[in-house]
Structures are given as C-alpha cells and as structure tokens.
Amino acid sequence: MRQVSIIGIGQTKVDEHWDKSFRDLGVDAVLAAIQDAGSPPVEALYLGNMLAGQLTGQEHTAALVADYAGYRGIEALRVEAACAAGSSAFRVGYMAVASGLIDVAVVVGVEKMTDMLGNEVTAALASAADADYEVMHGVSFVALNALLMRRYMYEHQVERAAFANFAINAHRNAMNNPNAMFHAPLTEAAFGKARMIADPVSLLDSAPICDGAAAAVICPTARAREFSAHPVHVRASAVATDSLALHDRKDLLFLQAGRLSAQKAYAQAGAGPEDMDLFELHDAFTIMSALSLEAAGFAPRGQGVRLAQEGEIFLGGRIPISTMGGLKGRGHPVGATGMYQIVELAQQLRGEAGKNQVDCRLGMAQNIGGSGGTIITHIFESAD
Amino acid sequence: MRQVSIIGIGQTKVDEHWDKSFRDLGVDAVLAAIQDAGSPPVEALYLGNMLAGQLTGQEHTAALVADYAGYRGIEALRVEAACAAGSSAFRVGYMAVASGLIDVAVVVGVEKMTDMLGNEVTAALASAADADYEVMHGVSFVALNALLMRRYMYEHQVERAAFANFAINAHRNAMNNPNAMFHAPLTEAAFGKARMIADPVSLLDSAPICDGAAAAVICPTARAREFSAHPVHVRASAVATDSLALHDRKDLLFLQAGRLSAQKAYAQAGAGPEDMDLFELHDAFTIMSALSLEAAGFAPRGQGVRLAQEGEIFLGGRIPISTMGGLKGRGHPVGATGMYQIVELAQQLRGEAGKNQVDCRLGMAQNIGGSGGTIITHIFESAD
Numbered sequence: 202m203r204q205v206s207i208i209g210i211g212q213t214k215v216d217e218h219w220d221k222s223f224r225d226l227g228v229d230a231v232l233a234a235i236q237d238a239g240s241p242p243v244e245a246l247y248l249g250n251m252l253a254g255q256l257t258g259q260e261h262t263a264a265l266v267a268d269y270a271g272y273r274g275i276e277a278l279r280v281e282a283a284c285a286a287g288s289s290a291f292r293v294g295y296m297a298v299a300s301g302l303i304d305v306a307v308v309v310g311v312e313k314m315t316d317m318l319g320n321e322v323t324a325a326l327a328s329a330a331d332a333d334y335e336v337m338h339g340v341s342f343v344a345l346n347a348l349l350m351r352r353y354m355y356e357h358q359v360e361r362a363a364f365a366n367f368a369i370n371a372h373r374n375a376m377n378n379p380n381a382m383f384h385a386p387l388t389e390a391a392f393g394k395a396r397m398i399a400d401p402v403s404l405l406d407s408a409p410i411c412d413g414a415a416a417a418v419i420c421p422t423a424r425a426r427e428f429s430a431h432p433v434h435v436r437a438s439a440v441a442t443d444s445l446a447l448h449d450r451k452d453l454l455f456l457q458a459g460r461l462s463a464q465k466a467y468a469q470a471g472a473g474p475e476d477m478d479l480f481e482l483h484d485a486f487t488i489m490s491a492l493s494l495e496a497a498g499f500a501p502r503g504q505g506v507r508l509a510q511e512g513e514i515f516l517g518g519r520i521p522i523s524t525m526g527g528l529k530g531r532g533h534p535v536g537a538t539g540m541y542q543i544v545e546l547a548q549q550l551r552g553e554a555g556k557n558q559v560d561c562r563l564g565m566a567q568n569i570g571g572s573g574g575t576i577i578t579h580i581f582e583s584a585d
Numbered sequence: 586m587r588q589v590s591i592i593g594i595g596q597t598k599v600d601e602h603w604d605k606s607f608r609d610l611g612v613d614a615v616l617a618a619i620q621d622a623g624s625p626p627v628e629a630l631y632l633g634n635m636l637a638g639q640l641t642g643q644e645h646t647a648a649l650v651a652d653y654a655g656y657r658g659i660e661a662l663r664v665e666a667a668c669a670a671g672s673s674a675f676r677v678g679y680m681a682v683a684s685g686l687i688d689v690a691v692v693v694g695v696e697k698m699t700d701m702l703g704n705e706v707t708a709a710l711a712s713a714a715d716a717d718y719e720v721m722h723g724v725s726f727v728a729l730n731a732l733l734m735r736r737y738m739y740e741h742q743v744e745r746a747a748f749a750n751f752a753i754n755a756h757r758n759a760m761n762n763p764n765a766m767f768h769a770p771l772t773e774a775a776f777g778k779a780r781m782i783a784d785p786v787s788l789l790d791s792a793p794i795c796d797g798a799a800a801a802v803i804c805p806t807a808r809a810r811e812f813s814a815h816p817v818h819v820r821a822s823a824v825a826t827d828s829l830a831l832h833d834r835k836d837l838l839f840l841q842a843g844r845l846s847a848q849k850a851y852a853q854a855g856a857g858p859e860d861m862d863l864f865e866l867h868d869a870f871t872i873m874s875a876l877s878l879e880a881a882g883f884a885p886r887g888q889g890v891r892l893a894q895e896g897e898i899f900l901g902g903r904i905p906i907s908t909m910g911g912l913k914g915r916g917h918p919v920g921a922t923g924m925y926q927i928v929e930l931a932q933q934l935r936g937e938a939g940k941n942q943v944d945c946r947l948g949m950a951q952n953i954g955g956s957g958g959t960i961i962t963h964i965f966e967s968a969d
Contacts, residue, residue, distance in 0.1 A: 202684050202685040202686065222717060224717075245824075251644055252638070252644075254636070254638050254639050254709075254712050255638050255639055255644075257716060258708075258711070258712050258716045258720060259712055259715075259716035259717075260635055260636075260639075260665060260667050260712040260713055261665075261666060261667035261712070261713045261714075261829060261954055261955050261958055261959065263666060263826075263959075264666065264826040264827070264829060264954065264955075264958040264959045265715065265829050265958070267826055268826065268827070268828050268829065268833075268958075273826060273827060273828060274825055274826055274827065274841070274842070274845055275825070275826060276823075276824035276825065276826070277666070277824070277826045277959065278664055278665075278666055278673045278676065278677065278824065278959075279664065279665045279666060279673075280662055280663065280664055280665075280677070281644060281645075281647075281662075281663045281664075281665060282645060282647060282648065282661070282662055282663060283644050283645035289662045289663075292662065293662065293664070293677055293680070296677070296680040296681050296684050296686055297680050299684040299685075299686065300586050300680050300683040300684035300685075301586040301683075301684075302586065302680055302683065302822075324642075325638075327642070328638050328642050328643055328644040328645070329644055329645045330645075331643075331649065332641060332642045332643035333606060333608075333643075336642060438686075439660075440629075440660035440661070440662065441658055441659075441660065442647075442648040442651055442652065442657065442658055442659060442660070442661045443648070443652070443657060443658065444652050444657060445645055445648060445649050445652065449652070457658070458658070461658055570645055570648065571645050571648075574645055574648040574649070574652075575645065575647075575648045575661065575662075
C-alpha cells in the first residue's frame with residue numbers, strides 16, 4: 202500500500218452565497234486546490250455532499266463538478282455519510298491513491314444550504330438521523346443534541362455556562378480566518394443569554410446553516426515533492442459506525458464510533474492523543490465538542506467540558522481545537538465540513554495559519570455524521 | 586495492488602415491496618451475500634443508493650444498514666453516481682480491498698422507490714440530469730431518452746420496431762429468474778402497440794419503478810478460496826464521466842463515458858469486446874441498450890440496434906445481454922441496479938444461471954448514471 206500526501210488545498214469562504222450555485226462552489230474549491238498543487242494531472246474527483254438531492258434537486262454531483270471544473274471524462278464519485286460526507290470522500294480518495302489505481306485525485310466537499318427555507322433545511326438535516334424511529338416522532342438535530350446536552354449536564358453535574366468556551370474559542374479563532382462565516386467575538390455574557398433553540402441548546406451552542414466548499418489534491422507520498430514544497434502526509438484514515446438512533450446506543454453519552462475510529466487511527470499513526478498538536482473536531486453543537494474530546498481520548502468521561510473551562514482548547518492550550526473557527530465560527534456547510542477540517546489542518550501543518558498558527562507536527566481531524574452514527578478520523582503530519 | 590474476487594452474492598426479489606422498508610431490503614441482501622460467502626469476517630460495508638434521501642427522508646444509509654445487519658461499528662460509506670450508484674459502491678469496495686486497507690468487504694446496492702407517488706419518483710429521478718439546465722425546463726428522464734431515441738431513429742434510419750427485441754429478450758430471460766419483477770413474455774405485436782410515454786419511448790421501452798437490493802462480498806483473490814469454492818475474479822474496474830446535460834455533449838448519440846470506461850476496462854483485463862461471453866448492460870430504455878453496445882465496442886455506430894434485430898443479443902447469440910432479465914425484465918431499482926448486474930454476472934460465471942446459463946469465462950457489466958454522465962464498467966472472470 203502506498204503512502205498518501207496532500208499536495209494542494211483550496212476553499213471558498215463559508216457564507217450565505219446567494220450568487221453562487223452548488224456547482225460554482227465546488228468548482229471554485231477544486232480549481233483553487235489544483236492551482237495550489239501546481240496543476241498536476243488530475244485523474245479522479247471524489248465529492249462529499251449530503252443534501253444536494255434534497256435541497257437543490259441535484260444528485261449525480263461528482264460528474265457535474267468534474268465537468269464544470271474542466272475535467273470532463275475523469276473518474277468521479279460522490280460519497281456520503283451525512284455530515285461526515287466530506288471526510289468520507291477523503292477516505293475514498295485516500296483508498297484510490299493508496300491502492301495504486303489513481304495517482305492524482307482531488308477530493309472536494311460541497312454544500313449549498315441557503316437556497317431553501319430554514320424549516321426545509323432542518324427537515325433535510327434530520328435525514329441523518331433514523332428516519333423511521335427518530336425523525337418520525339418529529340425530532341430535529343438540534344433536539345437530539347439537546348437531549349444529549351441535558352443528560353450530560355445531569356450526569357456530570359455541570360451548568361450550561363461550562364460549555365461557553367467552546368463557542369468563544371471558535372468565534373475568536375474565526376476572527377483571523379478570512380474564509381470563516383463569522384467575524385464577531387463572543388463573550389461569556391452573550392453566550393449566557395443566547396436565544397434558546399431546544400433547551401439547553403441555544404443559538405450560540407449551534408453551528409450555522411451556510412454554503413461552502415473545500416478541496417484537497419492528493420497523490421502518492423513518493424511523488425509529493427514533485428508538486429508541492431510543503432506536502433502534508435496522511436498518517437491515518439479510519440471510519441467507524443454506531444447506531445443512527447440515540448436510543449439504540451449502549452451509552453448515550455459516549456461516542457463509540459469516535460472512540461473506535463480514533464483507536465484505529467492512533468494504531469495506524471503509531472501515536473496517541475498525547476502526540477497530537479491540535480484537533481479539528483466536529484463542534485456542530487457544544488455538546489459534541491465535549492463528547493468528541495472524550496471519545497478521542499483527550500479527556501476522561503465527563504471531563505471534556507473541563508478542557509474548555511480551563512482554556513486547554515485555546516490556541517496556546519494543551520490541545521487546541523477549532524483553530525480556524527471550527528463548525529461554530531467558520532461555519533458548517535454539512536457535506537463540506539469534513540474537507541474544511543482537513544484543509545485547515547493542512548494550513549496549520551504547512552505553517553500557513555497566520556495569527557492562529559499552532560506549533561505543530563501532528564494533527565487530527567474528526568468528522569461526525571448524524572449524532573455519531575458515522576465518525577471518521579484522519580491524522581496528518583507535516584513534512585517540514 | 587492486490588487482486589480482488591467476489592466470494593459471495595445475495596439479492597432480494599425485485600418487486601413492489603410494500604411490506605419491506607429500505608433498511609429491510611438492504612439487510613436481506615447483505616445477509617444473503619455474507620451467508621453465501623460462508624460468513625467471513627466483514628470489515629466494511631459500501632452502499633450504493635441514489636434516492637433514499639429524496640424518497641424516504643433517509644440519508645446516512647450505509648451506517649444504518651451495517652447496524653441492522655448486525656455489523657454495528659464497521660466502516661460504512663454510501664457512494665452515489667445517480668443510477669450508477671450500485672457499481673460506484675462496488676468500485677469503492679474494490680479500491681478498499683485492492684489497497685490492502687480492508688480484507689473482507691460487503692458491497693450492497695439498495696433502492697426503495699414505491700413508497701411515493703409516481704410523479705414524485707419521476708421528479709426525484711430527474712435529479713440525475715442537470716438540475717439547472719435540463720430539469721428546470723421540465724424534462725424528465727423518459728423525455729431525455731425520447732430525444733435520444735428519436736434522433737437515433739432519424740440519423741440511422743430505423744423504425745421503432747427495430748428496438749423490440751431489446752424488450753423481448755429482457756422479458757424472456759426474466760421468465761427464468763425468480764428474482765425478476767416481471768414473469769410475462771412480450772411479443773413484437775405487444776411492443777408495437779404499447780402505450781406511449783414520451784414518443785417514441787413507450788411503456789415497453791422503459792424499465793419499471795421498483796424496489797430491491799443486491800450485494801456481493803469481496804476479498805483479496807489470494808484468500809478467495811478460503812471462503813468460496815467458486816470465486817469470481819474482478820479483472821477490471823473503471824469509471825468515466827461526461828457532461829450531465831445532453832446538450833453539452835459533442836455527440837448526442839455516442840456515450841463517450843461508456844467508450845472511455847470500456848477502453849480502460851479492456852486495457853486492465855487485457856481483453857476486448859470480442860473476448861466477452863456476455864454483457865450486462867444498462868437497458869433502462871431500449872435506446873440505451875443500442876447506445877451501450879456501440880460505446881462498448883460491440884457494434885459500430887448506428888449498428889447497436891442491428892444486434893437486437895438479428896438476435897445476437899439472445900442467450901445463444903454472439904453477445905448475450907440482460908441474461909437474467911436486465912433492467913427491463915428484472916427491474917430497475919435505480920441505486921441497486923449496478924449490483925444486480927454484478928450479482929447476475931457472478932451467477933453466470935459460477936454456472937448458477939439455471940435455464941439462462943451462458944457458456945462463459947469472461948463477462949462485462951456496464952452501469953449508467955443519468956443519460957450517460959457517469960458510466961462504470963467492470964469485467965469479471967470465472968475461476969473455474
């Protein structure tokens with residue numbers, strides 16, 4: 202099996218892109234990544250997307266974006282695992298290059314959510330949950346996270362305020378990311394009086410609905426220096442699953458798929474959580490940040506929230522998270538998010554994170570589908 | 586890169602399954618394939634599906650089916666390329682095993698279309714075409730195929746009746762396939778007076794809307810005999826794309842992606858169309874059969890329809906197609922179809938096709954997404 206490296210990255214700003222269609226966003230990110238890689242001969246495109254069928258009436262998006270990017274004819278497939286679609290496409294691209302079947306591939310995550318009304322988007326997002334046994338009772342994703350957060354607060358005896366730093370950190374880091382959706386700092390006071398959506402999940406616990414696309418070009422590590430002065434090596438790629446429905450889980454407050462995929466990734470990389478210099482986690486809701494930190498081994502059960510309270514998740518802390526704004530500050534265009542995480546991690550490992558630069562050699566990204574039904578972990582290493 | 590073989594196959598009957606949900610169908614096919622393979626240790630599941638999000642409100646289907654099949658925790662991803670979703674999942678499974686990352690994977694194609702009204706299904710199917718530039722003008726998939734068929738008839742000076750044998754052959758072969766939807770023979774007279782849907786495409790030119798799931802278990806060829814007495818070897822796997830929109834094609838009547846993916850597949854297999862003992866093609870509409878035969882090199886331009894007229898596509902002919910009924914006779918549960926083609930080809934290569942058995946060593950399957958925007962070709966060889 203061949204080793205694989207990232208040789209180019211590209212992204213659009215995360216925003217409400219009223220003047221851009223789904224394909225426009227995908228093409229912009231793809232071409233930016235290919236240009237960043239010095240225009241290598243791209244043989245395949247793997248596209249992560251969750252909702253284009255439901256929200257824009259367009260399936261078959263991989264061939265479409267390949268064509269409009271100027272690559273008509275190449276292999277192109279779409280991969281989906283709810284909100285983990287972005288990193289699931291990266292997983293497939295990784296397998297394609299690792300196998301020797303493809304030399305240069307571009308992986309792109311794309312989502313266009315703002316063409317529809319909010320309630321339609323909420324309904325579409327719920328299709329990541331179990332349609333027959335969760336959604337048919339009327340539950341939304343915010344509601345599912347509210348159940349988790351309420352239970353976490355009860356089991357571990359913490360107040361809502363304990364989660365504030367997850368949102369504050371994300372917004373602070375987004376300030377220096379020109380591609381982030383939000384450039385407004387958050388205070389603890391603002392977090393405290395934020396409008397409730399599904400108690401105890403407030404507006405400021407939640408990532409926004411938005412549009413965006415992010416892409417990476419990958420090739421065999423042996424050839425990476427041909428195309429890039431600062432390749433980023435894939436040290437681990439792992440997918441694990443769990444029941445879609447919360448009520449089917451053995452332990453409501455433990456992301457079993459996060460633990461499984463992190464363990465597989467650590468084994469592949471020959472490293473552990475103590476070796477990670479930063480962690481791009483899936484902070485769609487503040488409760489997910491706490492649970493992710495615990496599942497990935499950065500904190501014991503019930504202690505994930507402490508890392509936020511103690512500032513260990515900040516840029517200078519023990520394990521910086523959401524370093525370019527995360528889902529909360531940069532935005533969460535669902536099927537694109539996994540690729541934003543990977544692209545931002547590459548920015549960090551290339552030393553191109555500007556004011557948010559973390560001193561790093563190894564970093565991990567973890568992308569969550571649904572309420573944890575699919576969790577995908579990648580570990581990357583700087584070549585410098 | 587490792588060679589890959591099929592060690593188990595399974596399928597549900599193609600039908601209107603009013604008593605089965607999407608997950609039920611997927612689980613039935615997955616478990617049948619795993620049982621057929623002697624219950625090897627499955628590490629990953631790749632699921633091909635096109636429309637579950639739009640038709641059943643359920644994305645995130647790979648983790649769901651893995652869980653309900655009893656494999657909670659394993660890697661699971663969904664792959665989509667419109668009606669080529671089934672074989673696109675097989676392509677990903679092939680890459681996973683070829684790379685050495687996964688030893689035993691199950692690939693399943695699933696579609697549940699009969700829970701909705703016909704016009705809703707028609708609208709959902711149109712999402713395989715270009716939503717912004719084709720569908721917004723009101724075109725359906727039948728209409729797109731009608732444009733192609735009308736032009737083919739004009740350019741190549743053939744009558745509608747010339748296409749009859751594509752449907753007659755499919756229905757005749759379906760008679761002996763217990764998993765086929767239709768078990769009624771077709772006559773030329775019936776074809777001639779069939780109800781028009783979009784002139785010149787009649788009801789009997791068109792594959793039906795239906796439900797079904799088909800699955801295959803794959804592993805490295807080196808280990809295939811551990812699990813199966815009659816493995817089927819993957820000799821080629823190739824994906825190619827074209828513009829989604831018909832009006833963007835250089836040549837309306839030539840499936841460029843079919844040609845490209847067939848050429849790649851022939852090169853991988855070290856074989857040509859003359860070496861193929863049968864060809865499971867994508868006869869969603871009779872015109873697609875003619876175009877596929879031409880693109881894959883079985884007939885010159887404009888002559889694909891002659892192979893039908895001359896009976897060369899029948900079981901005893903030069904290149905048998907739709908040997909278990911094809912999309913027209915067995916049925917076309919869109920995201921599952923590519924896996925039905927592969928499973929049926931495996932039945933043939935294992936010598937298990939009953940009354941429809943073709944004397945064969947090498948066979949090809951070609952799965953079409955949209956009106957040719959994605960075309961995926963696989964070549965398989967009998968191990969016997």
